Every structure is written in structure tokens, then in C-alpha cells.
């Protein structure tokens with residue numbers, strides 16, 4: 001397996017952990033541009049991503065349940081984890 005192939009299939013990695021690339025930069029620019037009214041507050045966002053990092057469904061920054069990049073899905077306050085794994089984090093920070 002080449003180094004690039006191992007990066008593509010990084011289990012439990014978020015995009016930012018997979019190095020500098022256009023997808024990562026575009027995604028974070030999009031998140032930064034979200035209206036504050038819809039964007040998830042930082043502490044809750046980080047807690048959501050911590051849940052994803054502990055989830056067997058995360059693969060190369062993507063949730064295999066919903067097909068979303070979790071860093072983007074978690075950035076929108078109204079979004080939910082398809083398996084409700086963010087629910088108690090929502091209660092703590094929401």
C-alpha cells in the first residue's frame with residue numbers, strides 16, 4: 001500500500017488530521033463562512049468531533065452512516081448524528 005492509499009483509508013481520522021489538501025481547506029473555509037446563527041458553538045463542535053473519532057463508522061473523515069464529512073456535518077447546529085451519538089453532548093453544551 002502506498003502512503004497516499006493509507007491516508008485515504010484512515011480509520012477514525014478527521015480531514016484536518018490527514019494533512020493539507022484542497023478538500024480540507026475548502027471545507028474549513030466553508031465552515032468559517034457559515035452564519036453564526038446556524039454554526040455550532042466551538043465547545044459543542046469539538047465534543048461532536050470527539051464522538052465521531054471514537055466511532056467505528058468514521059473513515060477518512062467521512063461518516064459511513066450518512067456519507068457526510070463529519071467536520072462539516074458537526075459544524076451546523078441543527079444537524080444530528082444518524083445514530084444519536086451526539087445527543088448527550090448536546091445536553092451538556094446545548
Ligand code: SF4
Nearest residue numbers: 052055058063081085
Ligand atoms: S456522525 Fe455519528 S455515526 Fe457518523 S461517525 Fe459521527 S458519531 Fe459516528
